[in-house]
Amino acid sequence: LGLIKFIKVLQIRKEGGEMQALIVAAGRGSRLRHRFSPKPLVPVFGLSLIERIILRCKRAGIREFVIVVGYKAEEIMRKIGDGERYGVKIKYVVNDEWKKGNGVSVLKARGHVGEKFFLLMADHLFDESILEKLKNVSLDKECCILCIDKDLEGDHFNIDDVTKVLEEESSVKRIGKKIQEYNAIDTGIFLCTDSIFDALEESVKRGQYSLSAGNQILADRGKLKTLDVTGHFWVDVDDEIALRKAKRILIRQSAKVSDGPISRRLNRPLSTRISSLLAHYNITPNQMTFFSFFLALSSALLFYLGGYPRILAAGILAQLASILDGCDGELARLKFLFSKFGEKLDKVLDRFADGLIILGMTRAAWVQTYNEVVWFAGFLALIGSFTNSYTATWYDEIIKKKKGFRLGRDVRLFIVFVGALLNQLPFTLIILAIITIVETIRRLFVLRYEHEVTQ
Amino acid sequence: LGLIKFIKVLQIRKEGGEMQALIVAAGRGSRLRHRFSPKPLVPVFGLSLIERIILRCKRAGIREFVIVVGYKAEEIMRKIGDGERYGVKIKYVVNDEWKKGNGVSVLKARGHVGEKFFLLMADHLFDESILEKLKNVSLDKECCILCIDKDLEGDHFNIDDVTKVLEEESSVKRIGKKIQEYNAIDTGIFLCTDSIFDALEESVKRGQYSLSAGNQILADRGKLKTLDVTGHFWVDVDDEIALRKAKRILIRQSAKVSDGPISRRLNRPLSTRISSLLAHYNITPNQMTFFSFFLALSSALLFYLGGYPRILAAGILAQLASILDGCDGELARLKFLFSKFGEKLDKVLDRFADGLIILGMTRAAWVQTYNEVVWFAGFLALIGSFTNSYTATWYDEIIKKKKGFRLGRDVRLFIVFVGALLNQLPFTLIILAIITIVETIRRLFVLRYEHEVTQ
Numbered sequence: 067l068g069l070i071k072f073i074k075v076l077q078i079r080k081e082g083g084e085m086q087a088l089i090v091a092a093g094r095g096s097r098l099r100h101r102f103s104p105k106p107l108v109p110v111f112g113l114s115l116i117e118r119i120i121l122r123c124k125r126a127g128i129r130e131f132v133i134v135v136g137y138k139a140e141e142i143m144r145k146i147g148d149g150e151r152y153g154v155k156i157k158y159v160v161n162d163e164w165k166k167g168n169g170v171s172v173l174k175a176r177g178h179v180g181e182k183f184f185l186l187m188a189d190h191l192f193d194e195s196i197l198e199k200l201k202n203v204s205l206d207k208e209c210c211i212l213c214i215d216k217d218l219e220g221d222h223f224n225i226d227d228v229t230k231v232l233e234e235e236s237s238v239k240r241i242g243k244k245i246q247e248y249n250a251i252d253t254g255i256f257l258c259t260d261s262i263f264d265a266l267e268e269s270v271k272r273g274q275y276s277l278s279a280g281n282q283i284l285a286d287r288g289k290l291k292t293l294d295v296t297g298h299f300w301v302d303v304d305d306e307i308a309l310r311k312a313k314r315i316l317i318r319q320s321a322k323v324s325d326g327p328i329s330r331r332l333n334r335p336l337s338t339r340i341s342s343l344l345a346h347y348n349i350t351p352n353q354m355t356f357f358s359f360f361l362a363l364s365s366a367l368l369f370y371l372g373g374y375p376r377i378l379a380a381g382i383l384a385q386l387a388s389i390l391d392g393c394d395g396e397l398a399r400l401k402f403l404f405s406k407f408g409e410k411l412d413k414v415l416d417r418f419a420d421g422l423i424i425l426g427m428t429r430a431a432w433v434q435t436y437n438e439v440v441w442f443a444g445f446l447a448l449i450g451s452f453t454n455s456y457t458a459t460w461y462d463e464i465i466k467k468k469k470g471f472r473l474g475r476d477v478r479l480f481i482v483f484v485g486a487l488l489n490q491l492p493f494t495l496i497i498l499a500i501i502t503i504v505e506t507i508r509r510l511f512v513l514r515y516e517h518e519v520t521q
Numbered sequence: 522l523g524l525i526k527f528i529k530v531l532q533i534r535k536e537g538g539e540m541q542a543l544i545v546a547a548g549r550g551s552r553l554r555h556r557f558s559p560k561p562l563v564p565v566f567g568l569s570l571i572e573r574i575i576l577r578c579k580r581a582g583i584r585e586f587v588i589v590v591g592y593k594a595e596e597i598m599r600k601i602g603d604g605e606r607y608g609v610k611i612k613y614v615v616n617d618e619w620k621k622g623n624g625v626s627v628l629k630a631r632g633h634v635g636e637k638f639f640l641l642m643a644d645h646l647f648d649e650s651i652l653e654k655l656k657n658v659s660l661d662k663e664c665c666i667l668c669i670d671k672d673l674e675g676d677h678f679n680i681d682d683v684t685k686v687l688e689e690e691s692s693v694k695r696i697g698k699k700i701q702e703y704n705a706i707d708t709g710i711f712l713c714t715d716s717i718f719d720a721l722e723e724s725v726k727r728g729q730y731s732l733s734a735g736n737q738i739l740a741d742r743g744k745l746k747t748l749d750v751t752g753h754f755w756v757d758v759d760d761e762i763a764l765r766k767a768k769r770i771l772i773r774q775s776a777k778v779s780d781g782p783i784s785r786r787l788n789r790p791l792s793t794r795i796s797s798l799l800a801h802y803n804i805t806p807n808q809m810t811f812f813s814f815f816l817a818l819s820s821a822l823l824f825y826l827g828g829y830p831r832i833l834a835a836g837i838l839a840q841l842a843s844i845l846d847g848c849d850g851e852l853a854r855l856k857f858l859f860s861k862f863g864e865k866l867d868k869v870l871d872r873f874a875d876g877l878i879i880l881g882m883t884r885a886a887w888v889q890t891y892n893e894v895v896w897f898a899g900f901l902a903l904i905g906s907f908t909n910s911y912t913a914t915w916y917d918e919i920i921k922k923k924k925g926f927r928l929g930r931d932v933r934l935f936i937v938f939v940g941a942l943l944n945q946l947p948f949t950l951i952i953l954a955i956i957t958i959v960e961t962i963r964r965l966f967v968l969r970y971e972h973e974v975t976q
Contacts, residue, residue, distance in 0.1 A: 407972040410915060414965060417911055421904035425897070432896075441887075441896055442880070445903065449876035452907040456872055460865060510869060517862040 085201075086179050087128050088258070090277075091116055091188035092136030092164035092171040095304075104138040106188035107145055108303070110313060111345035111400045115303060116142070116188045120152050121402040123184070126197035131156045132178045133188075134171040136164025167275030169266050176263040181207075185256035191312050192255060192300035193319075200257050203293055210284055211257040212238060213295045214250035222301040222311065223251060229278055231292070238290040241281045250292070252278075253300045261289055317342055320396040324462045329392065329476035337392035344397060351394040351403050355412045358394070361387035362419030369426030372433045374489050381486020384423055388479035391416065416475060417455060423482060424448045424495070431491035443495040450502025451478055457509045464516050473505045540585075540656075541634050542578045543713070545732075546571055546643035547591030547619035547626040550759075559593040561643035562600055563758070565768060566800035566855045570758060571597070571643045575607050576857040578639070581652035586611045587633045588643075589626040591619025622730030624721050631718040636662075640711035646767050647710060647755035648774075655712050655748055665739055666712040667693060668750045669705035677756040677766065678706060684733055688747050693740040697733050705747070707733075708755045716744055772797055775851040779917045784847065784931035792847035799852060806849040806858050810867045813849070816842035817874030824881025827888045829944050836941020839878055843934035846871065871930060872910060878937060879903045879950070886946035898950040905957025906933055912964045919971050928960045 095105030106116035113121070120131060131154060135142045139160050149156035161174040172185065182205065184197065196213055205211060214231050215223075230248035232240040241252060256262075265287075266280035274280075284290040299319065301312045317338045325334055344354070361383050368380035394412055398404040428444030454473060465472060478498065485494025550560030561571035568576070575586060586609060590597045594615050604611035616629040627640065637660060639652065651668055660666060669686050670678075685703035687695040696707060711717070720742075721735035729735075739745040754774065756767045772793045780789055799809070816838050823835035849867055853859040883899030909928060920927060933953065940949025 405972065407969050410912075410968060411965060414908060414912060414961065417908050418904060421900065421907070425900040425904075428896075428900070429893075432893075438884075438887075441883075445876065445880040445883070445899070448900065448903055448907075449873060449880075452876070452903075452911070453869060453872050456907070456911060457865075457869060506869065510866060513865060514862050517860065 085128060085183055086130040086132060087123050087184040087186055088172070088175050088179050089116065089119060089131060089133045089186045089188050090168050090171050091142055092134050092139075092161045093168055094137045094164075095189055104142060105303075106142055108309070109346075110191075110303075110309070111316065111342060112347070113401060114145070115191065116146060117152070118191055118402075119186055119188060120146075120149070120154060120156070122192065122194050123186070123197065124152065124154055125402075126194040126201065128184065128197070129154050132159060132175050132183075133157070134159045134161050134175050136161040136171060167277070167279075169269060169275050169277045169280045172277055172280070173263060173266040173270065176260075182257065182259055185210075185258045185262070187254040187302075189303045190254040190300060191303060191316075192253070193298050196253070196255055196295045196298045196300060199295060199298070200255065200293055203257065205257055205259065205291075206289075207259055208261045209289045209291050210259060210262050210281075211291045211293050212241075212281070213253045213255040213300075214292045215253050215300065216250050216294060216296045218249070218251065220251075222299075222308075222315070224302075224304060224308065227304055228252065228302060229254075233292050236292050237288055238281065238285040238292055241285055241290070242278050250294075253295060254302065255295075255300065257293075265289075313342070316400060317396075320399040321392070324465065324472060324474075326472040326474040326476040328388075328480045329474070332480075333389045333392055333476055336389050338396055340390070341393045341396035341400060344393065345400050349397065351398040351401075351405075352408050352411065354390065354394040354397060355408065355415060358387050358390040359415040359419055361390060362416075362423060366419070366422035366426040369423060369486075369491075370429045372430040377430055377486050377489060377491065380423075380426065381483045384479050384486070385483035387419065388476055388483075391475070413455075417452065420451050420455070420475065420478070421448055423479075424451065424498070427482065427485075427491050427495060431495060435492055437492070440492050440495065443492065443499050446499035446503060447495050450499050450506060453506040454478070454502050454509075457506055457513075460513060461509045464512060473501065478502065540583060540638055542583050542586050542639040542641055543627070543630050543634050544571065544574060544586060544588045544641045544643050545623055545626050546597060547589050547594075547616045548623060549592045549619075550644055559597060560758075561597055563764070564801075565646075565758075565764070566771065566797060567802075568856060569600070570646065571601060572607070573646055573857075574641055574643060575601075575604070575609060575611070577647065577649050578641070578652065579607065579609055580857075581649040581656065583639065583652070584609050587614060587630050587638075588612070589614045589616050589630055591616040591626060622732070622734075624724060624730050624732045624735045627732055627735070628718060628721040628725060631715075637712065637714055640665075640713045640717070642709040642757075644758045645709040645755060646758060646771075647708070648753050651708070651710055651750045651753045651755060654750060654753070655710065658712065658748055660712055660714065660746075661744075662714055663716045664744045664746050665714060665717050665736075666746045666748050667696075667736065668708045668710040668755075669693075669747045670708050670755065671705050671749060671751045673704070673706065675706075677754075677763075677770070679757075679759060679763065682759055683707065683757060684709075686747070691747050692743055693736065693745040693747055696736045696740055696745070705749075708750060709757065710750070710755065712748075720744075768797070771855060772851075775854040776847070779920065779927060779929075781927040781929040781931040783843075783935045784929070787935075788844045788847055788931055791844050793851055795845070796848045796851035796855060799848065800855050804852065806853040806856075806860075807863050807866065809845065809849040809852060810863065810870060813842050813845040814870040814874055816845060817871075817878060821874070821877035821881040824878065824941075824946075825884045827885040832885055832941050832944060832946065835878075835881065836938045839934050839941070840938035842874065843931055843938075846930070868910075872907065875906050875910070875930065875933070876903055878934075879906065879953070882937065882940075882946050882950060886950060890947055892947070895947050895950065898947065898954050901954035901958060902950050905954050905961060908961040909933070909957050912961055912968075915968060916964045919967060928956065933957065 091106040107114045133156060135158055143158050159175050159178055161171045163170050203211060214233060229243050229252035230245050231238055231250040231252050232248045233250045265283040269279040269283050281290055303309050303312050321334050365380045365383035368376045424444055424447050428440060431440040481498055485491055546561040562569045588611060590613055598613050614630050614633055616626045618625050669688060684698050684707035685700050686693055686705040686707050687703050688705045720738040724734040724738050736745055758764050758767050776789050820835045820838035823831045879899055879902050883895060886895040936953055940946055
């Protein structure tokens with residue numbers, strides 16, 4: 067019996083996972099002056115705002131969309147299409163009365179959505195973690211839930227333009243752009259039932275056409291609940307300033323948490339800049355992976371040929387490959403092109419590149435010295451580098467929890483770069499061998515300690 | 522509301538996970554003639570039968586035990602203790618009337634166990650997957666569940682001695698050692714409620730003292746349900762033949778699924794034999810890891826020194842290290858000494874060993890030929906070997922689903938062994954370089970195909 071109940075609950079939740087999203091993309095968005103108009107089509111790193119919202123929802127498991135269009139409806143419908151391209155289903159509702167207000171736009175979708183649906187604005191970017199959180203909240207048939215942000219000092223909105231909320235005991239008391247007393251911000255992300263349409267019908271009858279007016283009616287009845295999503299990423303792309311802010315945040319999010327010191331200070335600031343430029347073109351993350359690999363191969367070859375000018379060029383190429391190595395992941399995250407295969411391909415090609423660069427350096431050092439110790443050092447540097455990469459996944463798990471020093475590819479290739487600059491390859495190989503092998507052994511000790519603590 | 526229900530169901534299930542096990546260890550087990558007596562203390566690879574059952578239960582999340590002792594009760598209580606050593610809690614119930622039958626032993630535990638508990642026999646070994654399966658079945662307060670095996674032809678029991686079951690529609694109709702009509706075997710693994718005690722009291726009143734007699738009363742009321750566990754490992758260690766059979770199965774289970782061809786045919790048959798001998802001594806898996814690493818280091822050193830007799834010895838040591846490399850995992854699984862750190866330590870030391878053996882071989886080949894190509898080949902062999910290991914975890918996931926060829930450490934070290942035997946080190950390095958690099962590239966293609974299919 068318990069099991070059956072359990073399965074039933076799971077089924078309910080599963081149905082919940084196949085929910086729809088209603089996106090309001092009918093307004094004009096006049097504050098954002100942009101050569102691309104209407105606003106939902108404003109591009110951010112090669113994807114329009116509305117595309118970003120659709121792909122973000124898809125990551126949260128939403129596959130069906132109803133989009134209310136009004137201003138330049140044809141253009142949006144033509145550009146976005148039926149969703150096949152994004153692996154989702156999109157239906158459109160055209161609202162000719164879009165000028166009246168966004169409440170009317172929502173109301174037009176009545177009958178086109180299911181019992182329970184997400185309500186989203188085409189100009190609000192957000193992280194899927196908000197939807198994941200919202201999905202798991204239980205919702206009464208007569209209620210709606212609004213995600214609110216309690217960080218009133220945040221710079222991800224313009225306090226003069228944003229819709230404010232007075233919240234008490236997880237319910238909205240007052241909502242509107244011009245209310246005097248407030249303690250939260252409306253993020254424009256809702257989980258709704260049919261009750262929103264009833265409320266909007268009533269507010270329209272009263273001659274109030276904004277979504278907030280309908281929400282105020284729901285709130286008056288105590289039926290507009292709140293979900294606190296303070297700290298999660300969301301941004302109202304209302305004007306040029308907000309657009310630039312959104313871009314900065316997206317760029318920052320495209321970097322990895324486990325970056326090493328060279329990556330954080332040198333590579334990432336450069337690679338994210340490059341990625342944000344590349345994002346406007348049709349360059350795939352895998353193409354960047356191969357390009358960075360090609361640079362590393364060229365570096366290895368130049369090292370192999372030996373002689374100072376070539377060694378210097380090889381060192382610069384190695385560091386360049388290290389910088390561009392970040393772009394594939396950044397592009398993937400910026401443009402929703404993440405693939406597990408791509409991630410693995412990058413890692414394996416990095417190992418080949420590391421190995422061949424060390425081989426090239428060893429050969430160059432050999433020609434300089436004809437001392438067998440060089441080969442020995444080269445082998446040990448390779449063993450050390452590989453065991454570093456081999457233990458990286460486990461070790462990253464640990465430093466995710468508590469910060470620790472990370473000796474990774476960024477540091478190794480930077481040492482190669484400096485060594486080449488100074489034309490000190492034998493010494494560089496010895497240094498590489500020592501620090502990488504010591505690092506692997508150190509990680510084993512950290513790992514043993516961690517397992518003792520957790521077991 | 523749905524969420525609250527969901528949490529409640531989860532809580533019920535969690536409580537289910539903290540259940541107790543009642544182990545019947547009161548009988549004499551006279552059929553198993555063994556210098557160790559009583560039967561629950563008969564050792565199997567360094568652990569007694571009852572220790573194996575406790576540790577198996579622990580793996581399924583059971584932390585509290587009630588053990589009914591009778592024959593040589595003192596000895597069992599002294600040897601097993603309060604469970605602290607195993608990280609569990611053990612209480613004992615002494616049954617002076619153990620000679621009457623095992624039904625009386627179960628009945629003595631009344632009041633010492635909770636609402637719902639596993640009922641297990643001290644002489645039945647099994648896999649924790651059975652308990653995991655049983656844990657997830659919902660159970661009415663008035664019912665008990667018996668795990669049954671429908672493979673009547675199996676060799677994991679003696680059909681003349683085993684308790685048989687006539688099952689209809691997931692309920693036991695008849696149960697006993699001597700029933701004529703049957704379609705399943707009693708595995709001795711139950712999930713019980715208080716109802717078992719009521720039934721046993723009634724059967725004892727009738728002068729029937731076996732557990733089966735009580736079960737027949739439950740069955741007559743339609744309250745003894747069945748769970749089919751055909752195919753899961755369980756064995757009734759009733760006599761010497763069954764004991765040997767159990768050992769064989771445990772040894773087989775201690776090997777890994779992802780073994781390569783050399784491992785399956787040569788290394789594993791030898792290493793499991795060595796492990797089954799070592800299991801009787803206090804040798805830890807990590808000690809075996811270090812011993813195998815030491816052999817590999819010796820091999821690398823002998824290669825490095827060069828000259829045919831040493832090269833031959835180095836090749837033999839490499840193959841020996843490869844064989845003993847299996848023992849740590851086998852010992853861990855045989856003796857419930859599995860640790861995540863141990864597994865990782867083994868992997869990292871294997872990488873150092875691989876690298877140093879190739880370095881030694883390269884040096885020996887260099888001294889033989891003074892041809893730079895040898896260093897080149899050595900480097901590439903190292904890059905290939907490492908990228909093989911680097912991609913092994915992902916690749917193993919794939920060949921678990923659908924069988925494929927596995928080029929692993931077993932094959933690589935066997936090639937080293939053959940190369941040393943034939944004193945063909947330069948050629949061996951070239952072969953190693955080619956096949957390992959080709960294998961890594963092949964794996965990338967397989968991986969890409971898999972991801973395309975699954976996405």
